[in-house]
Every structure is written in C-alpha cells, then in structure tokens.
Amino acid sequence: MEFGIFTVGDVTEDPTTGITPTEHERIKATVAIARKAEEVGLDVFSTGEHHNPPFHPSSPTTLLAHIGALTERIKLSTSTTLITTNDPVKIAEDYSNLQHLVDGRMDLMLGRGNTAPVYPWFGYDGRKAVELTVEHYHLLRKLWDEEVVNWSGEFRSPLQGFTLAPRPLDGVAPFVWHGSIRTPEVAELAAFYGDGYFANNIFWPKEHYIRLINFYRQRYAHYGHGDPHQAIVGLGGQFYLARNSQDAVKEFRPYFDNAPVYGHGPSLEDFTEQTPLTVGSPQEFVEKTLTFADYFGDYQRQLFLVDHAGLPLKTVLNQLDLLGEVLPTLRAEFAARRPADVPDTPDHASRVAAKMVADAKAAEDTSTEEVHA
Template sequence: MAFEIGIMTFGEVTEDPVSGTHRTPHQRVRETIELAKVADEVGLDVFGMGEHHRSDFVGSAPSIMLAAAAETTKRIRLASAVTVLGSEDPVRVWEQFATIDQLSAGRAEIIAGRGSYTESFPLFGYDVTDYSELFREKLDLLLSIREQNPITWTGRLRAPLVDADIAPRAYGDTIPIWVGVGGTPASAVKTGTLGLPLALAILFGPMNMLQDSIQLYRAAAEQSGHDSASLPVSLSVGGYVGSSPQQARETMYPHFARFMMEHNHQRGRGMLLPRDAFDAGASYGGSYLVGDPQEVTDKILRFREMYGLTRIIIHMGMGSMPQKELLAAVERLGTEVAPAVHKELADA
C-alpha cells in the first residue's frame, strides 16, 4: 500500500506568546477549513480534526468541521483525530461519518479512541469509571453497524437495537475504522486481536518509545489469524517544516510550549516545556518532526522503517501559530517533503 502523509489539528484557541493576540473561535474555525483546503491543494493525503469539549478548543463537533472541509477539498481523506467513542453514540457516529463519506465521495475515516481528555463523559451523562468498558462495547457496536444493516445488537451500557435501519451507508464498500492508541500496550494488543488498523500517537519523548506497542500489536494480530503485514499502521507526532532547521525550531517552540502549558489543565496542571527539552525532542532521536524539508524527510523515513508505517500524520500549528507560518509549513510538507519521501521509497 502507498505511504501516506497528512496533517491534523485540535483547533486550539490560545494566546499568541509572541504578539499577545488571541484569535476568536470564528477565526479558528475558518482557519481550520483553510488549512484543510491548502493541505488538499499541495497534495497531502489526510486531514485530521481532533475532538475536545472545552472553550479553549473549537473541535467539539469534528464531524461538522470535516463536512465543511469536504466541500472545499477534492481528494484528501478526512479523518477524526480522534473520535472519543466512549462518550459518543456509535449510531450517531456512523450516521455523521457516512454523511461525510457521501459528501466527499468516499473520503471519510473514523479514528476511534478512548481519549486522554475526559471532559466529554460527564457532559453526556457517562460515568468515567466505565471508561474502558464503554469503549469496548461501543467499538463492537460501531463495527457491527459497519458490517450489517439492518442490525440487531445487545450490550450492557446501551439500549439494544432490534432490526434497526441505520443510514446512510458508505459511499463505497466501507468506511475505514482505525483505533487510536496513545501507547497503552493492552490497547495495542486488543486492536491487533481485532485485526483493525492502528493509529499511534506520540506527544513527546523519544521516537522509539512505542516500539513495544507495535510489536505487541503485530504479534496479537498474527495469533488471531490476521496478516499483520497487511494491516495499516499510522503515527501522529508534533512538527513543523521550516525554511531552515533553526527557523523551524524558533517558530514552533513558543507556540508548542504554550500549548503544553495551557491545554493540559485537565490533568491538574500545565506541562512546562523548557527549551532544552524541546530541542531534545527535535533532535535526531526525538519524536518531533521539526526542521527543514530535508531533515523532516529523513526523520519520516526513519519513523517508517522503525514502526513499519503506512501513514504519518503531523500535528501542526499547536497552540497559536500564525496562519501564515502554518500554511507555509503545510506547503513545504506537500511540495517538498512528500515528493522526496515518495521518491526515496520508489528508489528503494
């Protein structure tokens, strides 16, 4: 299968640490759709929209954002990043993404995850103590909806369905459903057992930190009778493609550091990111994809070999990065990095 390169965003509403400005939710929504449009125009493969239910994000309804993106793009795949499935209704998730699939002529994807942010559970009346079981049961229902219609289904935490007609259906044969895993080995094993595509994510740390998870995933897939070599594997990491290695780091750092400080208070405190820690993440063995096009190209190829990836998604513009700088990085990714990566793989 062809190697894919994409971008994602959470749509954060963050004060710019350089200018002191604070964009409005309206600006961030419009900028997000513009981001998808430019990513499509420069030839990237995937655009992902995160889900968060707080006033410092504009991604509380990612399916609506992706539907808007469907109308302004032509070929790029449109994915949730991720759908917090434990606090969602799988019937409604399917209906929304099947509608996006129809709008976009078959470009919708669902990345279903447990979610590291848990504010959506009390908002929608779920008990966080049922966190893991909610995800397992709802993933089972979502997969069942994809495979059959009408559907009869029974679970413990949701009302049963009897000969339920759930529409629309996919534009083509199916809608890809990935499982988002942040590094929990048990989650990787379960995903492999089910034979589902795996979407890994690294927020910070060394680039090899999830190698154990990918090995467990592939072993579990093989033990369950799946061909692990044919299963798609994606990795999401933070990054920025600059005009030079130094310009990339100087541009990304203040905004990424503000993102880490302002948007992690659901864990009880902000996360201070000193410059030396950021530089370590941007180094040869770190997980950030930040640098000039050649540096980013080389690191993508190392990630691909290390994990056996079929896709990499770069979380760009974290925090409050000015739109001009962000779009310039996306253009470099699509017109310089992606062609270089594909040429290296074709030559190999």
C-alpha cells in the same frame, strides 16, 4: 504511503503577539489549512474531537463535510472520534452520512480521548473507559455490517430490529483506525477486526510506541489478517521548518514553551531529541522522518501536527508549502524501501472490490453446497 496533517483544534494565544483568535477565526483557519493541504499534494486531512475549551472541533463530521464540499481529492479523517462518550448509533449515522457526501473519500480514527471531565458531561463513567471502548465498537461494527441489529449491552439501552439510515455507501463501512498512546486493549481491538492502528507518537520516546506497535502487529497476524509486517499502522509527528535550523528553533521556541498540549515541560531541545518533533531545516526533517520506519517497521500513514500552540494561519500555510517541497522526496524514499507485499491503507474503492470478491466466493460456496446436497 499516505502523508497528511492533523489538527487538535486548539484556540491558543500567539505568544509573540498576545493575540488570541476567536473561535470563528480558528474554525475558518482550519478550513483554509485543509484546502492548502490538498493544494500542496497531501493525502489526508484529519481533525480531532474536543468538547472543552480551549478547543473548537466538537462536531468533526460538520467540519469535514464542509471541507469535503470545498475539496476534490484529499481524504478526510479524524484524529480522534470519541468512541467512549459518543453513542455508537450516532457515530454510525454521522459517518455514514459523511461517507455518502464525499463519495467515500473518508475514514475515521476512534479513540478514548484524554479529557476526564468529558465522561460525565455525556453521562458516562471515565473509570469504565476501556470497557466503553470495547462495547461501543462492537456495536458500531454491527450497525454498519448488519442490516437489522438486535443488541443489548451494559452502557446503553438495547436495540431491537434497528436498521441504520443511511446504510454505508455501496454496503461498505468506512475504514477504521484505532488511536492509542498507552492502551494495549485498543491495539488488541484493532488487531481482532483487522483495522488500522495509529500511534500518535508526539509525546513519548519511541521505545514506548515500539512495544505497542509490535504487540498490534503480532495480534494482527494471530487473527489471520496477514503477516506482522503487513499490519496497517499509522504514526503521528510534528515539525516546524525554516531554511536553516537556527531560524527554525528561534521562531518556534515561544510557541513550544507555551503549547497547551506539551508546553511547560521538557525543553525544546530535549523534546526534539526524545520524540518525533523536528525543528530545523527541510533536509533535517526528511532525514528524521525517514528513521521512523527503522524503528516501527513499514507503515501506511504519516500525519503531522502543524497548527498547534497559537501559530498564526500565515505561518501554518508557509509550513505546508515547505512540506510540499519535500513531499516528493519523502514519497520516493519510503517507496524505495517498502516491500511489495506491504498493503496500502484500505480506501473505499479497495474495500468495495474486496467485498465483491468475498460475495462472489460466498455465492460459489453456497452453489457448491447445494450441488453436493
């Protein structure tokens, strides 16, 4: 089980002080948060991709490459790489480069994004979002998996005799998650390829995500990748912790009420009751997080949003310290209930090993066919 954090990279006024950080301050703070995540023992740091204010992370691979140079162990990922509005050739190039720079210590999550104006900025029609997702991902896989690509489709110019440079590290593409909050076609795409499926369940009641995750699990098994309970699932979440729950609620309420992602809607109390958000003591956070597997089944990755809504850097770093304190308990409790045949999240080493086994089997099959011929 992997535990980590993700950021949406918002540049938001602190409602308790009226101070809005500069983009420079916010970018530097994100780097400090990633380094702190490694310090407290987390497994994953993940950044979103946005091209509009009030968000800063328009170039995830630049940010992650810099963080990679300053860290040693933590896995680097994205909480959305826009598969719709990015050219698949550029995605393949950028993330292959990142893979080499961090020695395979990365993966990525693809998604459609939720900002409609982005599509025309990059020359695409937002009404074709699902079609773009499917076509772009099919091409991305070909670019990573095949030495020479000949391809034609609806949304970009054809490729003839194209070879990606650099090729993926050790001939193995990065592991891909597909992030979705509402689209069955994305779950189907993830299942077809045997990729991971990430349900960023920070907005809606659990029943909505239960349906999507169960659909993905069934289709994963349908395509022969394993039993439904062996599918690769990730979940989002969010918390704000204090030593006692009353202080947590008092401190977090102004940030929640003004949050650009979910503020000005349901009350804090309603939101915490209906979604994975925990605002309370570390023990309450542990208890609620452990219920996620009861609803969604055993899963491989849990990411938390910790720096949204104008929370100052000092507060975020303190939140990570509190998370680090309960991390051993979370690990032990999830490990105790997890069946032995539920796989870990594939990493670079395991994917290289699987490729070696597959290549050896293919060579053996070829040799057998030649003998019989």
